[in-house]
Amino acid sequence: MLDAYLKNGELFLKEIGVTEITPEAISGAYLKPINEMTNGYVYVESDTEAIAILRRFGFELSGKTKDILSGLTKGKKGTCSICGKKTEVVPNRAFIFPFERKIDSIVDESNRLSLCSEHAFKLYSAMAYLYTVPTGAGMLKFFFDAPERDLKAFKRTFKDDFWRRKFKVEKHEKNGKQQYSIKLSLALSRYHPNEAFFAVLHEFVKFLKDVDELEETIEAGRTVRTYLIYGSGQFYREHVIEGTTLEKLIGFLDKIQEAGKEMSWGTRHLDIWDSAVVTFYESLEIPRGKDRSKNYLEREEFVRKLLEGRFDFVLLNTIFMERLKRKLALPPYYYTWAHSYLEVFGGGVVDVKTFEQVNGLGYSLGMKMRGTNLERYQWELFRARGFEEFLNKLVELQAKLEESLDLRPVYENQGEWKVVKAVLLNGMLNALHGQGKKDNSDRNNPKEGSE
Template sequence: MTLVPYLKNGELFLKDLGISEINEEIIEEYWARPIEELTLNFIPINDEGEGLRVLKSMGFEVSVTSREIKSAFLKRTRGVCSICGREGEVVANRAFIYPFERKIDSIVNEKNRLSFCLEHAFKLYSAMANLFIVPLGRERLKFFFDAEEETLRRMLFMFKQFWRDRVEFEKGKVRVGMTLRTYNPNETFFSILHEFVKFLKRRRLLQEAIDLGKLVRVFLVYGTGQFYGSEVIEGIKLVELINFLSEIQEKGRETKKYKRQDSAVALFFENLSVPRGKDKKKNTLEREEFIRKLLDGKFDFILLNRIFMERYKRDLPLPFYYLTWVRAYFKAFGGDIVDLRTFERVNGLGYSLGKMVRGTNLEKYVWELFRARGFEEFVNKLVELQAKLEIAMDVRPIYENEKEWKTIKAILLNGMLNAIHGGEEDEGH
């Protein structure tokens, strides 16, 4: 649950303001400070109406009838605090206090809604100071960090330096500048992380971020209305992702459209979409799922193969820098279902087969292999192709990984497709 990690951000913010005790006078004096910090102090908040307008523009689902902020802390009833468990006067939760409460009006009894003592209500409200928000059409991606106090303070200082370079507030709207254009929450966080790694390298802060990252968790929350999704990226995964992106960035080459550090990331990422119509969010659902798994340390070759096949069918370019991404993944994460040696052997076999069948009627075997529904059928189709080509093949890595045959099939097909339909010259080697 995000409640306690989010609370820690509010506690840290108030501590750094020198506030140790919460009462009505403190709330009267400091209510605007968390909102101003949410905007990185780009927008001064002079009254509650202005504060509410900013919160609405940032994606807080504030009621249309809300006219005040401070009064939310003054209207208290008898109850039990959802954090400390003390009985007494409590504040009913509002979207600007703890914005991640699941609210399904037809199911949830009002008696089960969150409520907080005055101290914890204002600490949660203050946590927005360390919340980061990215607009995604009608949705918002919200994320925040969690760590021990000093680590959290250092991480926030570093990230907010970066965030100030990326965020713009104009005409009541927030815009986050990114090289990669995204439409879904997980891919958006991946894009932000890509920009953050570039920033760290420019400032020579990469190693410090890696040292901090081991001790930090990131909470992602996204959605709209009464439903939302969430992900947690643990510290070790965060470091692996930073190393992964750093490795890919170093392999890029300057293009007309992209700088060197962007090209190897962007030219793979952008070609992961499957065009089906005008709705770009729907066109990138497979990419979103692939990136969601990558954020969890998994490189889904099977899903990637489905994307490759759809693009092959539509005669669209395959993602560039495929091998760069795969090798960077094995280097940063250490592998998942198969190891690097197995990947290289199977991919190399696929690439060689693709070269042989390219432009011939045997190219149809890409689909024959793709449609294979069991290990035996897959091997039979492979042997059939081998006979037609009149070649010898080293199929040992396929038999050695029979239990993971679907992943092996996907790797083989991706290698074939890179030889047949695109990729770089060394994609099979």
């Protein structure tokens, strides 16, 4: 991650014309990366303003930090952790490389990063292309890495065109002090970091289609790696999305967006590209109490796996059952999400054909169960703790319905029976409690229906 972050700093310095890093160059340009990070909405003129902005962006600066320039220039003899030169070095600060893992009681101070002025300033300058998204209780930060030509092209589209429209920093005064607020317009809520990136990606795909640059950006972005960094205090977690996965995620979101219809959903008006994404995503809540962030722990985990290239049917089935227990509607557009994901990413545990067969089996059973006293089997199947128990309940249900259905997809995937059970149950639940994957006439009512 250190090298990838450094590359962003090098690109920014090239673009502002800094070809040689000298004390004079640092002194003249050290506020420019902060200005760029704010998208130019705030003109930073002093260290006091710069430090306040960095803290607002979630940089964990010490309370003793009074200026930035000295932290980049005033050092002592040592060895640079990047280039290995024995020269004058500065210790790493949160505003130089903000993602160093530092645990005071374990890591000796001498083992921390120390940097020559050139590499310190290059790392510091990388914040210009660091993106920040406020979440429920913290911040997600992310940046991109690619060969320089591709990185420059992707940066031009993402930051210069898209991010400048979406991200804004506002300056205001309170009790005689300057304060800063971050404004980011997103259609999806985000209480956790992976949700935050998914929300940004949804907006980015809409933007690319709006300006007719989707295919061009996918082509340029295949080599682009995304680094998501989140956490606080002494710890940071890192999640890397490879370019090929990013390409598929864009294709997946494009498919879902195109499946939507303009509609009213509760008090919200949703346009075509928002409806299928928003209504499913926002319905993954399991209400727990006053702290709403806890309602979305399962959604955060589900989205984290999506970003890794996995569609977790088992987790989704748990969410469905918990919502059913609370008498809440099933998420609309389930079939669209699942089928689109498998189409784009290919089969893992379940491929498109197996999904269609098992989902269809569950849906057929559910339709035949409607209006009978056999709906309890949805819970008995859910609680089955082994393949034999699951199969016995399934056969028992068939017998009570006096139906003979093809169970070969279940037998053929015995080794992944938990996933098969989840897919079957999700199809069954849609038949029992939703509108079905073909009948979406009541999508305008968020309390009913599931695709």
